[in-house]
Amino acid sequence: MQYKSSLSNALQTADRRRLVSRQWPIKQVTKANFAEALAEIKTLIFNSDYVAVSMQRTGRYSSPWQKILPVDTEEIAYLKAKRSAERYQILQFAVCPFSVKDSKLIAHPFNFHLFPRDELKIGMPSYGFSCQSSHLTSMAREGFDFNTCFYNGISYLSRAQESAAIVRMGNLRSIDNGAQSSPVHSVADSVFSERIKSRVKNWRNVCKDSNRTDDALINSLRKVIAGSEKYGSRPCLSIDVCSERQVLLVLEMLKGFADVVPLRAPVKGGDMQVLRVILTSSEEDKNLLEDELRNMEEEQNRSIRGFREVIDLISTSQKPVVAHNSFNDFASIYSKFLAPLPLTMNEFCSSLLLVFPLILDTNHLLTKCKPFETSSNLSGSISYLKKRLSAPIDMEIPDQESGNVNVQGHYVLKLCQLFVALHSILKINPEVHESDNSPLSPFVQHHVNNFVPVSDYGDSSAEDIRIWTSSSRRVSTDNLVFLLGFEAGATAGKVKRILHDSDDVFSKEFDVRMVDRTCAVVVFWTPGFAEQFLKIMGSGKLLLGKLREMISEGLRAVDYDTYRRACKSVQWETDLAECLDEASGEKETPISAAKSWQEQQSVISWNSDEMINLDDL
Incomplete structure (x- = not known):
């Protein structure tokens, strides 16, 4: 028994070594x-x-219907991406700066383990987020180290949260004494300024007089009366202010005192703020204090920003950023590291491109490489693309030691490989012309910022991706009807056969796909047939065959506007049928003249291959 156990352990160790040998060295980064x-x-x-x-x-x-589907307009796709980004937390963020020299990919992969926590005890960030059990199970199977993430993951604050945090931790924040002047003074402003000026002047005099060899008790009483405190070893005076206007008035008044340095203290509550005035002994001492404050402020800001420093570096570099599903990924990046997501896709795109002006999406690039064979995983797609190249693409990772091998974060290297293969194929596209005024390559000019949402296919934790095998067809949302209330176990093929035999409205071409187990979508390719079908379903007109029986058992049909309202609702049920039932009872909001372009859009790109087919699950 002991021999068998030792042999089993040896085989398991060998299997692990073989698994690790197939992985790349990726630097794992924690706190x-x-x-x-x-x-x-x-x-x-x-x-x-x-x-x-x-x-x-x-x-x-x-649930399946909550991911981006081919039936979704850009407006609805953004609502789904927004909801997902706000609900789910990023636990691992892989970053790989890379370059291509001749046929060699030179990569520098880093895998950052993240976990948001209130490191600074200021009530940010929020602790709450949702988890999808199947997703976490998949991560565990791939070797994700949850202990490292939870105990040693790097925290962070978004830019919006940082601004709020700085106010709360203002005791280390120095204020520019050359701040802009306040507006024209009122009588109340003049009285306030004179009162504070007199107080500061009296305090300075007391502090300077205390250096004389007077009685210690008398000096102490003078400081108490003047309200003097200590900031380190230097005298300090606290001034309460009730508004930003009073802050400006105090700063303007302090310009007349060359030996003081003002600081903003944490907010006491409500609108009450505190300014600290620190007295220095000389010009050299003042410069020393200002340097100390700058260093302390920068250290504090680094601790506040945490991992967001990496996001800021990528943004500042203005380098093209490569992602496989950039719409969903950058919705998460925006939500976690920048600010709350805007209400509309137009606002989101405009704001995002101010931070990341160059985004390249391999999903978009793949659509330009048709016709392709279908591949079930990312590695297979890369292999297929490499066969089309005249020279192989080698990858070099010069930074890491050979022993630093880890499975976590390896998708970013596969993404680099896929991008380089696509680049090699698409850069010879005759449509690409270099602009004399642009520092960007023709390839980047032609394909940058095409990250319109595409339907998700599979989980981001898996390697499954889509290779398009047929072109999409444009169809108006007016030609779509959602069916709900059919019997359990119904399939798209079965529903289509029932519809085909029920009425003349189905005599022309139409498509049926399952959205989830409770709902199917019917696409009519003949304009007007969807409206006719909805009228038939709503009028009680006698239909033929099985459909008549299904209606008596509760089969219902709703239009695309009902689906749109369901996606806009606050509460999303697990089954789409429940959401559509709730949305059916809602009144449509009148269309305003200022309706956004996303809401006006009523055309989708339909590709039947991209819909979930539950028959195959």
């Missing part, structure tokens, strides 16, 4: 080595041609 990795990746980002990003989240959607 312990974050400062070192940050300094290293900064140089690599600015010296690279591109920066690839990928991430592991706690989930993407709770």
